Amino acid sequence: MDKVDEKIFIRIAEALERLSPPRKTFENLNEASSYLWKASPDRLIPAHEKPQITMDLLVGIEGIKKQVLRNTVQFAKGFSANNTLLWGARGTGKSSLVKSVHKMVNDDFPSLKLVEIQKDDLNSLDRLLSLLSNLEINHRYIIFCDDLSFSEENNEYKTLKILLEGGVLEKPENVLFYSTSNRKHLIARQMIENEQSTEISPSEATEEKVSLSDRFGLVLGFYPCSQESYLEMIFLYKTVFDIPLDEKELFRDAIEWQQTRGGRSGRVAWQYIIDLAGRLEVPLERIK
DSSP, rough: OOOOHHHHHHHHHHHHHHHSSSOOOSSOOOOHHHHHHHHTTEEEEEEEEOOSSSSGGSSSSSSHHHHHHHHHHHHHTEEEEEEEEEEEESSSSHHHHHHHHHHHHHHTTEEEEEEEOOOOGGGGGGHHHHHHHHHHOOOOEEEEESSSOOOTTTTHHHHHHHHHHOSSSOOOEEEEEEEEETTTSBHHHHHHHHHHOOOOSSHHHHHHHHHGGGOOOEEEEEEOHHHHHHHHHHHHHHHTTTTTOOHHHHHHHHHHHHHHHHOOOHHHHHHHHHHHHHHOOOOOOOOO
């Protein structure tokens, strides 16, 4: 290649560089308190929406709230804290608790960031950790994976297991992992049974998967709420959002709603209040 051709190629490369969008940098994470991690291309998307369900609206899990709040404050202050798994029935407030605790602690410790990762993106976890560990800003990060579980088709649990127990994929000191799941052991019963029937050493294969939850230092269970707790939630929402309905009529209507849903939970209670406020044309804006 002669000098003329070389100059032409350099000019073309420079022109393409100017036309291409600016490279995404992650040096400024003061834009939001929460982010969503997206892989390929890797990026952190600011999440500006505030959680509707705050700590005081979560009823019937007082002990769990205290433990998760204490653990999170310890971490925000720079002290040791445990990776946390919240498991149990659907709609019992697991993910709402994580987000509301983060919001409460972030008000006092703005450097605490929540980074949500989808379970389908767990294979990019090493890249996310590398990015967070290389940022110059002195933030602390809770990586949050909602509805975590593993099927026969994926092996992301191995990546997560290495992260939690230490090893090649070492978790930075300023990173903590929070997760929710409908299963305590994160693995479907059918998957465990299949492993037992096909592996040369079935007990070892099963133990490897089941032991994943043991890598979380804080494992807290959520259970279906009682009728009393369900109605307590309903009454609390009525009070907080100033819904003009007689208590007796409110409870009768709420129980009928619960029966049509085939169960009761915090999620069912919240969905009822959304429906009720819409019917009564009351904006869901807190007055207390």
